[in-house]
Amino acid sequence: MNTVVFVAGVGVISAIGNNLPECIGALEKGETGITDINYLPTNHRGSLPVGEVKLSNTELAALSGFSPAASRTAMLSMVAAVEALHNSGIGKLQGLRTGFVSANTAGGIDKTEDFCIDFINDHNKGKLRDMLYHECGTITAMVAEKLGIKNHIVTISTACSSSANAIMYAARLIKHNMADAVIAGGTDALTRFSLNGFNTLMVLDEQYCKPFDEHRNGLNLGEGAGYVVLVSERVASMLSNDPYCTLSGYNNANDAYHQTSTSPEGNGPFWAMTGALKMANLQPEDIDYINLHGTGTQNNDSSEGAAIEKLFDPAYPKMSSTKAFTGHTLGASAGIEAVFSALSVQRGFVYPNIRLHTPMAEFSFVPETEFSKRPDLRHVLSNSFGFGGNCSSLVFSKV
Amino acid sequence: MQVYIRSAAAISPQKTFDGATFLGDPIEHNSTRLICVEPGYDTIIAPKLIRRMSRIIRMSVASALTCLKDADVASPNAIITGTAYGCLEDTGIFLGNMIRHQEEPVAPVAFVQSTHNTIGAQIALLIGCHGYNNTFVSGGASFENALTDAAMLLAENDKGTVLVGAMDEITDMSYAVLSRMGLYKRGAVSNLNLFDSNSKGTVGGEGAAFFLATNTPSANNIARIDGVKTFYKPANTTEIEQQIASFLTEHNITANDIDLLITGNNGDVKNDEIYTELQHSIFIGVPSAKYKHLCGEYPTSTGFALWIAVNIIKTNSVPAALQGSRTLRNKADKLLIYNHYQNNFHSLILVSAC
Numbered sequence: 237m238n239t240v241v242f243v244a245g246v247g248v249i250s251a252i253g254n255n256l257p258e259c260i261g262a263l264e265k266g267e268t269g270i271t272d273i274n275y276l277p278t279n280h281r282g283s284l285p286v287g288e289v290k291l292s293n294t295e296l297a298a299l300s301g302f303s304p305a306a307s308r309t310a311m312l313s314m315v316a317a318v319e320a321l322h323n324s325g326i327g328k329l330q331g332l333r334t335g336f337v338s339a340n341t342a343g344g345i346d347k348t349e350d351f352c353i354d355f356i357n358d359h360n361k362g363k364l365r366d367m368l369y370h371e372c373g374t375i376t377a378m379v380a381e382k383l384g385i386k387n388h389i390v391t392i393s394t395a396c397s398s399s400a401n402a403i404m405y406a407a408r409l410i411k412h413n414m415a416d417a418v419i420a421g422g423t424d425a426l427t428r429f430s431l432n433g434f435n436t437l438m439v440l441d442e443q444y445c446k447p448f449d450e451h452r453n454g455l456n457l458g459e460g461a462g463y464v465v466l467v468s469e470r471v472a473s474m475l476s477n478d479p480y481c482t483l484s485g486y487n488n489a490n491d492a493y494h495q496t497s498t499s500p501e502g503n504g505p506f507w508a509m510t511g512a513l514k515m516a517n518l519q520p521e522d523i524d525y526i527n528l529h530g531t532g533t534q535n536n537d538s539s540e541g542a543a544i545e546k547l548f549d550p551a552y553p554k555m556s557s558t559k560a561f562t563g564h565t566l567g568a569s570a571g572i573e574a575v576f577s578a579l580s581v582q583r584g585f586v587y588p589n590i591r592l593h594t595p596m597a598e599f600s601f602v603p604e605t606e607f608s609k610r611p612d613l614r615h616v617l618s619n620s621f622g623f624g625g626n627c628s629s630l631v632f633s634k635v
Numbered sequence: 636m637q638v639y640i641r642s643a644a645a646i647s648p649q650k651t652f653d654g655a656t657f658l659g660d661p662i663e664h665n666s667t668r669l670i671c672v673e674p675g676y677d678t679i680i681a682p683k684l685i686r687r688m689s690r691i692i693r694m695s696v697a698s699a700l701t702c703l704k705d706a707d708v709a710s711p712n713a714i715i716t717g718t719a720y721g722c723l724e725d726t727g728i729f730l731g732n733m734i735r736h737q738e739e740p741v742a743p744v745a746f747v748q749s750t751h752n753t754i755g756a757q758i759a760l761l762i763g764c765h766g767y768n769n770t771f772v773s774g775g776a777s778f779e780n781a782l783t784d785a786a787m788l789l790a791e792n793d794k795g796t797v798l799v800g801a802m803d804e805i806t807d808m809s810y811a812v813l814s815r816m817g818l819y820k821r822g823a824v825s826n827l828n829l830f831d832s833n834s835k836g837t838v839g840g841e842g843a844a845f846f847l848a849t850n851t852p853s854a855n856n857i858a859r860i861d862g863v864k865t866f867y868k869p870a871n872t873t874e875i876e877q878q879i880a881s882f883l884t885e886h887n888i889t890a891n892d893i894d895l896l897i898t899g900n901n902g903d904v905k906n907d908e909i910y911t912e913l914q915h916s917i918f919i920g921v922p923s924a925k926y927k928h929l930c931g932e933y934p935t936s937t938g939f940a941l942w943i944a945v946n947i948i949k950t951n952s953v954p955a956a957l958q959g960s961r962t963l964r965n966k967a968d969k970l971l972i973y974n975h976y977q978n979n980f981h982s983l984i985l986v987s988a989c
Contacts, residue, residue: 341750343772356731359808367816371719371720371774372751373774389776389867390780391771392770392771429730432733433729438740490764490766490768493760495760503765622752623756624757624759625759
């Protein structure tokens with residue numbers, strides 16, 4: 237078994253930028269990507285703010301090389317995966333067993349929505365080509381084919397923790413010597429399906445979301461894709477660039493409390509974090525920064541906060557949710573936040589929890605509100621929790 | 636790979652649940668849509684819970700709970716599911732409501748239950764399982780990925796049990812769409828004569844199959860999984876032969892060691908060509924059996940195939956309901972499942988007696 241897995245490259249597209257430098261720029265300046273809806277064709281325009289990628293399908297098609305009629309989910313995935321691949325330098329190595337493990341929550345349902353408008357009244361109607369992207373697995377396979385990857389084309393879907401589980405699975409493929417390098421993370425486009433789904437659950441903030449604020453009022457949905465390139469020690473030693481960090485710990489636990497909400501005491505989040513720390517052989521005080529799941533819903537933030545209090549009180553690390561920048565990108569969120577976390581370890585970035593004005597009264601900790609650089613930062617914890625009690629945490633550590 | 640199968644439970648378009656004789660009385664479906672034979676659920680799931688569950692959720696949960704009961708395991712260390720389509724019925728209901736009501740808020744139940752991890756989550760919730768929980772949605776490799784994940788988990792832990800399942804459903808919507816895409820035969824056909832028609836198209840199928848996998852040797856274990864492999868869009872027959880040959884070599888066997896080859900023929904002439912070709916080359920002289928006339932074609936049908944393989948090992952006999960040469964080379968010692976779904980993902984699962 238390989239014991240150490242390195243992050244050799246990262247790639248990202250989100251509401252705050254179409255690539256890594258743009259996203260870093262926005263994070264440093266504290267500039268949110270949340271706006272009114274400009275691209276998604278929906279009746280909720282003007283009433284529900286979202287974190288859209290600032291490109292039309294035609295522009296994304298040009299950037300990704302897919303047809304403008306393809307699913308936006310695949311286009312976002314392609315843009316970030318290509319950046320991650322180039323960023324890692326593994327493309328220059330011959331004979332690697334390279335995998336692509338990508339998560340998403342609803343496949344190409346943006347196209348299924350178009351199909352269904354005509355189909356629901358007459359099963360002989362609707363453009364069949366719109367149904368080619370429906371399956372989650374198809375999105376991953378389309379991108380893998382374009383990247384020239386044939387081994388381990390794997391799709392994972394565990395709601396909002398999906399891409400954390402993709403990163404875990406990829407790391408384990410490397411540890412079990414089944415792969416040398418894996419592009420791992422996730423993608424999700426903003427769709428009417430997800431927007432209306434979360435709207436029926438009444439968890440969408442009609443204003444810009446305020447994670448971990450006493451007066452938080454729900455989440456804003458976002459879209460994007462984020463990937464890390466995980467490699468074995470042998471591959472890392474062959475690359476000309478130093479790796480960003482190691483993926484030193486991870487854990488997947490199930491809250492098993494309720495289909496959509498997390499237990500008030502944050503059991504699942506607590507188990508996910510403690511398991512990840514245990515694998516990394518770290519104590520709570522070793523963690524320097526937590527990239528919170530921090531969606532901005534009443535339930536998530538109080539439940540995640542309770543778990544953090546239980547694990548870290550009284551010596552809290554720096555922490556923040558970056559979802560006030562990107563919106564909640566569902567199946568992509570842990571991938572995007574893994575990219576932010578890897579950068580945090582490499583460059584000492586601590587991101588601000590923007591729009592936090594009144595810290596939650598029930599907790600004694602306060603998330604960071606200003607961007608800072610801390611060269612001594614060594615270990616970063618990233619949390620992702622989802623529907624179905626799926627809770628996963630990742631730990632990234634300095635090489 | 637130390638992956639033993641302690642128990643297996645399946646709900647399929649055949650009588651495979653409720654202690655029926657192993658495929659003793661195959662059901663004839665005169666349709667291109669093979670629908671599962673659902674059991675009475677009242678003794679397995681609380682009636683008030685069943686009412687909220689869609690068909691695929693209740694079939695899967697019932698298979699999972701029965702599988703755990705048969706293995707005498709109250710709560711496994713992990714729950715892993717593989718499903719290409721997920722909860723299609725709820726997805727369709729929510730989409731339809733959203734469009735008909737022009738995005739005005741509707742009941743959230745269908746949306747909540749449409750997520751692909753609903754089944755794994757429901758099982759965890761019902762039995763209070765706080766362990767590892769994952770869902771693979773990799774089209775025709777979904778179940779194989781779930782098995783690979785289970786095998787890795789069992790290698791990582793000293794003592795462990797993993798509940799691993801495959802499930803997919805046909806709905807009116809998916810049947811209409813896949814029919815229009817030309818997947819199914821035109822006109823009614825008897826599933827029992829599926830391989831005689833020599834025409835384009837297959838019959839649609841569905842099912843749920845669950846397995847309790849463990850790394851602990853026991854007299855109660857039924858079978859052992861020695862290896863799982865998938866490969867994507869092979870360029871030609873030669874590449875398929877190479878992939879299979881390297882898999883056999885990796886497991887220190889030759890085709891002559893295989894007592895029965897279970898193949899994924901689905902009755903579509905084009906789709907089935909590769910199975911015939913391989914049975915004239917790399918698998919020449921290997922006894923074989925086909926299964927998809929019993930369950931229909933769907934991306935996770937290898938879950939049903941594994942249920943068959945495990946039961947062949949358990950009974951040391953090949954039921955007459957399967958088609959093909961069907962005679963075991965020696966006894967039911969080494970079985971290989973080879974399947975491809977629409978020539979995208981190909982997969983191999985090697986199952987042994989233990």
